[in-house]
Amino acid sequence: MHILYHLVIAVYLLALIITAWSLYREREPRGMRRTLTVTFFLLLAWAGASLYSPSLLALLALLLFLPPALVGGQWLLARRPLQRSRPLIEERAHGSCVRLDERDAMFSRAALVPGTPQYESYYSLRPEKKDIDAELRALPGLYAPGSRCYEPLNAEIPVAIFSLLEELRPLASPGVEGPRVRVPPAEMSRRLKGMARYLGAVSAGVAPLYREYLYSHIGRRMAEYGEPVRTDHRFALVYAVEMDYSMVKGAPRVQIGAESSKQYLEAAKIGLSLAHYLRVLGWDARAHIDGNYLVVAPPLAAEAGLGEVSRMGILVTEDYGPRVRLGVVTTDMPLEPDGPVDLGIEDFCRVCMKCADNCPSGAIPRDEMRLDRGILKWTIDQERCYRFWRENGTDCAICMSSCPYSKPNTPVHRPVRLLVRRSSLARRLALAADDWLYGRRPFRDLKPDWMKAGGPEK
Ligand code: SF4
Ligand code: SF4
Incomplete structure (x- = not known):
C-alpha cells in the first residue's frame, strides 16, 4: 500500500516540475516561482511523512489523489458528444x-x-x-x-x-x-x-x-x-x-x-x-x-x-x-x-x-x-x-x-483543455489555477527586440 502512496506523490511532483518548466518556457516567472515553491513544500511533506508518520503519508496521498479522481470521474460520466445538441440560432x-x-x-x-x-x-x-x-x-x-x-x-x-x-x-x-x-x-x-x-x-x-x-x-x-x-x-x-x-x-x-x-x-x-x-x-x-x-x-x-x-x-x-x-x-x-x-x-x-x-x-x-x-x-x-x-x-x-x-497549445495545456471540455469541476479548478499562476491581469510586455527603440544594429 505504501508504494501506492509514494507513487501518487511522485506523479504529482513530476507534474509540478513539468509545469514549472513549461512556465519557464512561456516566460512566466510568477507562475514558475509559485510552482517551484509548492514543489519544495510537497517534497518536504513527503520526506517528513515517510520518515515519521505512515498515516500522514496516507492522508497526503489521499488529498492529492482526490481532485484528479473527482475530475476524472466526472469526465468519464459526462461523455456527451462533442457535437452541440442545441442549434446556434434558436430563432x-x-x-x-x-x-x-x-x-x-x-x-x-x-x-x-x-x-x-x-x-x-x-x-x-x-x-x-x-x-x-x-x-x-x-x-x-x-x-x-x-x-x-x-x-x-x-x-x-x-x-x-x-x-x-x-x-x-x-x-x-x-x-x-x-x-x-x-x-x-x-x-x-x-x-x-x-x-x-x-x-x-x-x-x-x-x-x-x-x-x-x-x-x-x-x-x-x-x-x-x-x-x-x-x-x-x-x-x-x-x-x-x-x-x-x-x-x-x-x-x-x-x-x-x-x-x-x-x-x-x-x-x-x-x-x-x-x-x-x-x-x-x-x-x-x-x-x-x-x-x-x-x-x-x-x-x-x-x-x-x-x-x-x-x-x-x-x-x-x-x-x-x-x-x-x-x-x-x-x-x-x-x-x-x-x-x-x-x-x-x-x-x-x-x-x-x-x-x-x-x-x-x-x-x-x-x-x-x-x-x-x-x-x-x-x-x-x-x-x-x-x-x-x-x-x-x-x-x-x-x-x-x-x-x-x-x-x-503546449503539452501542459492540452490535457487541461481536454478535461475542461467535459468536466465542470475541471473548469473551476483550471480557472483557480490560472488566477494563481498567471494572475487576474496577466500582462507581460514581451515586445520583440527588433521593435524596441535603439536596439542593436545588425
Ligand atoms: S476570459 Fe472571457 S471569453 Fe475567456 S473564458 Fe473567461 S469569460 Fe470566457
Ligand atoms: S478590446 Fe479592450 S476595450 Fe474592447 S472589449 Fe476587449 S478589453 Fe474591452
Whole structure:
C-alpha cells in the first residue's frame, strides 16, 4: 500500500516540475516561482511523512489523489458528444432573426466624412448616433500621434499592412474561371479544409451559409455603401490563423496592432488562394478579407465547429482561445457542413469573467446571455470598446490576452483543455489555477527586440 502512496506523490511532483518548466518556457516567472515553491513544500511533506508518520503519508496521498479522481470521474460520466445538441440560432425556425447591418459597425461609422452622401444617409437612419460618433471621431486616430500608445516607426507597421490589405480587396470578388468540375461534397470539404491548413490555418470547418450570418447592408466600402448584401452562395469555409502568444501578451501596446494586421494578411492570403482555386474548378467563390466581409465571421465560425462565441463576443477556439483571426470563403459549390460543437466554453465563460474584469472600458457584460436580434448571446458595448481603442491608439485586445484559453497549445495545456471540455469541476479548478499562476491581469510586455527603440544594429 505504501508504494501506492509514494507513487501518487511522485506523479504529482513530476507534474509540478513539468509545469514549472513549461512556465519557464512561456516566460512566466510568477507562475514558475509559485510552482517551484509548492514543489519544495510537497517534497518536504513527503520526506517528513515517510520518515515519521505512515498515516500522514496516507492522508497526503489521499488529498492529492482526490481532485484528479473527482475530475476524472466526472469526465468519464459526462461523455456527451462533442457535437452541440442545441442549434446556434434558436430563432431560425421562427424567422425572427434580424441581420446585422455593417453600417452600424464602429469602423464603418468612424470612417464617415461629414458632408458626404454616406454620412447624410447614415445619420438620417440613426440620428441618435450622430453626436456620439462626432465625439469619437475627434479623438486621436488609430496608430496616430497623440494617442497613449503611439510609437513612431512601430505604429506605421499596421498602417502599412492594412493599406496593402486594402489593395488586395478587388481580388476577393467572385467570378468563375474554368469549366465546372463536380466533386462529392464530403471529399471537396476535406480537400478545402486540408488546403486551408496547408496554407497556414490552424483549424478549418464548413458551415451552411444561413442568411442570418450575412450582413444586411454594406458599410465599410464607400463605393457600395448602403447596398443590400445578396449572394447565391450556400456554403462557407471558415478558418482560423493563430496570433503570436508573445505579441498578444503585450496588449494594449503597439505590437498587438502589428500582430493583428499581420494575421489579417495571412488570413487574406489563404482566403484569396482558396477562392481562386474554387473558381478554377468552375465554381463561384468569394474571399472575405479584412474590411471586405459580407458575413459575420464569429457565429459562422461557431456554426462550422471551430469553437464557441464567448462572453467577449468573439470566437474562442479550444486550442488557441480567442488568440486567432478568422477568414471566410463562401461558394456555390456543394460542401458538407461540420456542425457546431460544445466544448464547455460557454459554461467556462459563465464562471470566469476574466475578460470582463480586465476590460478597461467596461464594454464586456457581466450578466447572463440575452436575446440580441433573435440570437441568445453576450453582446459587448462596441462604442465603449472603440473609444478605448482611439484613446489608446492601437487595437486593445486586453480581453484576448487575459482569457485563460489563450495560453499556448503546449503539452501542459492540452490535457487541461481536454478535461475542461467535459468536466465542470475541471473548469473551476483550471480557472483557480490560472488566477494563481498567471494572475487576474496577466500582462507581460514581451515586445520583440527588433521593435524596441535603439536596439542593436545588425
Ligand atoms: S476570459 Fe473567461 S469569460 Fe472571457 S471569453 Fe475567456 S473564458 Fe470566457
Ligand atoms: S478590446 Fe479592450 S476595450 Fe474592447 S472589449 Fe476587449 S478589453 Fe474591452
